[in-house]
Amino acid sequence: xxxxxxxxxxxxxxxxxxxxxxxxxxxxxxxxxxxxxxxxxxxxxxxxxxxxxxxxxxxxxxxxxxxxxxxxxxxxxxxxxxxxxxxxxxxxxxxxxxxxxxxxxxxxxxxxxxxxxxxxxxxxxxxxxxxxxxxxxxxxxxxxxxxxxxxxxxxxxxxxxxxxxxxxxxxxxxxxxxxxxxxxxxxxxxxxxxxxxxxxxxxxxxxxxxxxxxxxxxxxxxxxxxxxxxxxxxxxxxxxxxxxxxxxxxxxxxxxxxxxxxxxxxxxxxxxxxxxxxxxxxxxxxxxxxxxxxxxxxxxxxxxxxxxxxxxxxxxxxxxxxxxxxxxxxxxxxxxxxxxxxxxxxxxxxxxxxx
Amino acid sequence: xxxxxxxxxxxxxxxxxxxxxxxxxxxxxxxxxxxxxxxxxxxxxxxxxxxxxxxxxxxxxxxxxxxxxxxxxxxxxxxxxxxxxxxxxxxxxxxxxxxxxxxxxxxxxxxxxxxxxxxxxxxxxxxxxxxxxxxxxxxxxxxxxxxxxxxxxxxxxxxxxxxxxxxxxxxxxxxxxxxxxxxxxxxxxxxxxxxxxxxxxxxxxxxxxxxxxxxxxxxxxxxxxxxxxxxxxxxxxxxxxxxxxxxxxxxxxxxxxxxxxxxxxxxxxxxxxxxxxxxxxxxxxxxxxxxxxxxxxxxxxxxxxxxxxxxxxxxxxxxxxxxxxxxxxxxxxxxxxxxxxxxxxxxxxxxxxxx
DNA sequence: TTGAAAGCGATACCAT
DNA sequence: ATGGTATCGCTTTCAA
Numbered sequence: 210x211x212x213x214x215x216x217x218x219x220x221x222x223x224x225x226x227x228x229x230x231x232x233x234x235x236x237x238x239x240x241x242x243x244x245x246x247x248x249x250x251x252x253x254x255x256x257x258x259x260x261x262x263x264x265x266x267x268x269x270x271x272x273x274x275x276x277x278x279x280x281x282x283x284x285x286x287x288x289x290x291x292x293x294x295x296x297x298x299x300x301x302x303x304x305x306x307x308x309x310x311x312x313x314x315x316x317x318x319x320x321x322x323x324x325x326x327x328x329x330x331x332x333x334x335x336x337x338x339x340x341x342x343x344x345x346x347x348x349x350x351x352x353x354x355x356x357x358x359x360x361x362x363x364x365x366x367x368x369x370x371x372x373x374x375x376x377x378x379x380x381x382x383x384x385x386x387x388x389x390x391x392x393x394x395x396x397x398x399x400x401x402x403x404x405x406x407x408x409x410x411x412x413x414x415x416x417x418x419x420x421x422x423x424x425x426x427x428x429x430x431x432x433x434x435x436x437x438x439x440x441x442x443x444x445x446x447x448x449x450x451x452x453x454x455x456x457x458x459x460x461x462x463x464x465x466x467x468x469x470x471x472x473x474x475x476x477x478x479x480x481x482x483x484x485x486x487x488x489x490x491x492x493x494x495x496x497x498x499x500x501x502x503x504x505x506x507x508x509x510x511x512x513x514x515x516x517x518x519x520x521x522x523x524x525x526x527x528x529x530x531x532x533x534x535x536x537x538x539x540x541x542x543x544x545x546x547x548x549x550x551x552x553x554x555x556x557x558x559x560x561x562x563x564x
Numbered sequence: 565x566x567x568x569x570x571x572x573x574x575x576x577x578x579x580x581x582x583x584x585x586x587x588x589x590x591x592x593x594x595x596x597x598x599x600x601x602x603x604x605x606x607x608x609x610x611x612x613x614x615x616x617x618x619x620x621x622x623x624x625x626x627x628x629x630x631x632x633x634x635x636x637x638x639x640x641x642x643x644x645x646x647x648x649x650x651x652x653x654x655x656x657x658x659x660x661x662x663x664x665x666x667x668x669x670x671x672x673x674x675x676x677x678x679x680x681x682x683x684x685x686x687x688x689x690x691x692x693x694x695x696x697x698x699x700x701x702x703x704x705x706x707x708x709x710x711x712x713x714x715x716x717x718x719x720x721x722x723x724x725x726x727x728x729x730x731x732x733x734x735x736x737x738x739x740x741x742x743x744x745x746x747x748x749x750x751x752x753x754x755x756x757x758x759x760x761x762x763x764x765x766x767x768x769x770x771x772x773x774x775x776x777x778x779x780x781x782x783x784x785x786x787x788x789x790x791x792x793x794x795x796x797x798x799x800x801x802x803x804x805x806x807x808x809x810x811x812x813x814x815x816x817x818x819x820x821x822x823x824x825x826x827x828x829x830x831x832x833x834x835x836x837x838x839x840x841x842x843x844x845x846x847x848x849x850x851x852x853x854x855x856x857x858x859x860x861x862x863x864x865x866x867x868x869x870x871x872x873x874x875x876x877x878x879x880x881x882x883x884x885x886x887x888x889x890x891x892x893x894x895x896x897x898x899x900x901x902x903x904x905x906x907x908x909x910x911x912x913x914x915x916x917x918x919x
Numbered sequence: 920t921t922g923a924a925a926g927c928g929a930t931a932c933c934a935t
Numbered sequence: 936a937t938g939g940t941a942t943c944g945c946t947t948t949c950a951a
Contacts, residue, residue: 223635224715226928237938242930252936272690273637274928276628277943280578284671293852298653305674314687315672316639319660332669335627360579442856474858497648501797503829503858581944592922597946607920629944632927 234262285313286338296494330357362527368411374535381539382415385509388544390423398460402433404448406440406464432458445471453480466492489550505548640668641693651849685712717882723766729890736894737770740864743899745778753815757788759803761795761819787813800826808835821847844905860903
């Protein structure tokens with residue numbers, strides 16, 4: 210510690226303030242504020258002068274102070290839980306980019322085992338986020354959610370809460386799961402199974418119910434309906450090892466891709482089954498891995514871009530002055546037929562990286 | 565619009581403030597502040613009373629206002645770029661959880677193509693983040709980094725900048741890459757290749773140089789040193805297809821796991837090679853996929869927990885009053901020998917999920 | 920220990 | 936179009 214400094218405090222040179230800039234430029238502090246606020250009444254000359262001055266003195270408006278006066282934080286809280294499912298990092302990255310485009314920075318709240326949920330939600334409110342996007346959170350109860358989102362724009366992505374008036378955007382799980390069932394039927398499979406992921410989640414329940422009821426409608430036999438317990442490769446692997454031993458099943462729908470990929474490896478490497486000859490496989494999401502030639506997984510693609518676009522739009526609506534009504538949106542996706550269900554797909558045998 | 569309300573403005577019931585709570589409880593506003601600040605001089609009785617009152621009237625301190633007074637935001641900016649590399653979502657999730665434990669919320673800044681980097685950095689400063697963690701960012705120049713981190717705690721993770729006095733924490737890339745080379749040598753391979761990822765990144769350069777020079781020291785032949793151009797499955801696949809055709813190579817070190825996994829599929833499915841008999845493969849990182857039985861990838865494990873712990877510690881040091889000197893830290897990892905290099909590993913043939 | 924009052928750095932309303 | 940000033944909600948001296 211070389212405390213050779215004189216009386217003068219070290220004064221870790223604070224950034225310059227609007228007041229100070231105003232003083233140096235000989236204008237009012239209000240002028241500074243206007244220069245940085247689009248759509249205010251200020252002469253181009255004045256604005257020019259101030260912006261130039263700001264450049265010179267390295268002035269940047271203090272967002273914190275501005276938040277305090279405007280009561281707008283320009284921050285969106287993203288509540289996240291399943292980061293180990295590859296679908297979500299992708300979604301979150303895109304979402305956060307689009308939010309940025311709308312002038313909202315993303316504050317992340319990880320809700321996972323190991324983190325204190327209560328504390329997280331308190332933080333969410335303390336930071337005064339303008340908007341909350343809850344992404345397929347498992348653990349949050351309806352009551353917590355209501356509390357966390359109260360009084361601010363909020364959108365649930367890929368999850369809904371019964372009896373809670375919250376806006377939500379999802380992939381149409383029913384459409385997708387029925388499409389898978391239809392596809393299994395179309396390729397001549399009659400003994401099908403379902404492998405679930407995280408129990409009690411919207412995605413899981415909807416996919417399971419829609420699939421099973423469509424299977425019944427089509428007159429197919431449901432040989433198994435098991436739960437992996439979580440959305441993971443390992444869970445899919447284990448479930449498949451179980452199902453695959455009883456040789457009476459010829460098609461399996463996994464509630465998402467990462468489960469399906471685990472199942473794929475179990476069937477093929479673990480049990481020596483041929484895919485799709487012995488057993489056809491389908492997943493849900495269309496994560497990058499499902500396009501890998503090794504797997505070439507038939508799946509139902511979530512319309513990620515549309516989901517994000519809709520989310521942004523709904524946030525903007527809620528942020529705008531005036532009333533709004535919570536609405537639920539289920540967006541259409543696409544069935545992607547790949548080799549895990551139809552081995553001889555011509556378009557698939559050409560190159561390794563076709564959709 | 566049912567504007568049936570009387571004179572009284574609609575007043576979207578703002579949250580209650582400290583002043584108001586103080587009024588209702590008949591205490592001073594300062595007392596409220598003290599009650600919520602650990603280590604302040606306030607009687608237990610008073611604190612009790614206030615906390616109970618806060619409960620009753622649903623008072624929560626406004627973090628924004630507090631930031632303005634303290635000039636502490638309790639926010640850490642996390643600058644991120646390679647979210648498609650599975651290593652990073654995991655790292656980020658853990659990091660953000662640990663930061664939370666230290667009372668720092670994570671504000672994400674995605675620096676990717678498609679995002680306006682300049683704007684991002686400006687935001688980083690405007691939000692007055694207390695700390696910045698830059699995670700293997702590619703695109704940021706030294707000058708930008710200096711500007712973005714100036715005057716606040718900053719740690720670079722898995723990246724260093726020559727000639728820039730910034731604190732950094734990395735996996736020891738040199739140690740790891742040499743260990744891979746040693747391992748190849750130990751299992752009798754003599755014609756080895758290197759496949760790089762993102763050019764000009766610290767991780768890539770260090771791994772490449774260390775590997776190549778160790779290969780030379782050991783008297784092995786370097787048959788190829790190619791760049792995939794990015795860290796991705798596809799890049800690894802393509803590079804492997806190229807290398808694999810010339811049949812004079814018996815071991816390949818990929819600069820990270822996701823590259824290696826792409827390479828694995830290319831060698832095995834694309835070219836029909838046997839792994840490891842025909843060609844041994846190693847990666848770097850130890851992402852979850854490398855443990856999948858399908859791949860069972862030999863790799864060098866990054867000490868994620870240690871990296872995070874060190875990062876947190878360094879941030880705390882910098883946040884504490886007083887001087888600090890930027891330091892560089894390279895943390896030791898572990899070589900994990902799996903079936904992609906040693907096919908008959910006894911410990912590996914038992915169950916599907918061994919390390 | 921407690922309360923009063925002066926900031927923190929912007930915004931926004933009001934005159935001019 | 937510009938400047939003056941109250942205000943946002945909290946922290947932090949300073950007295951009492």
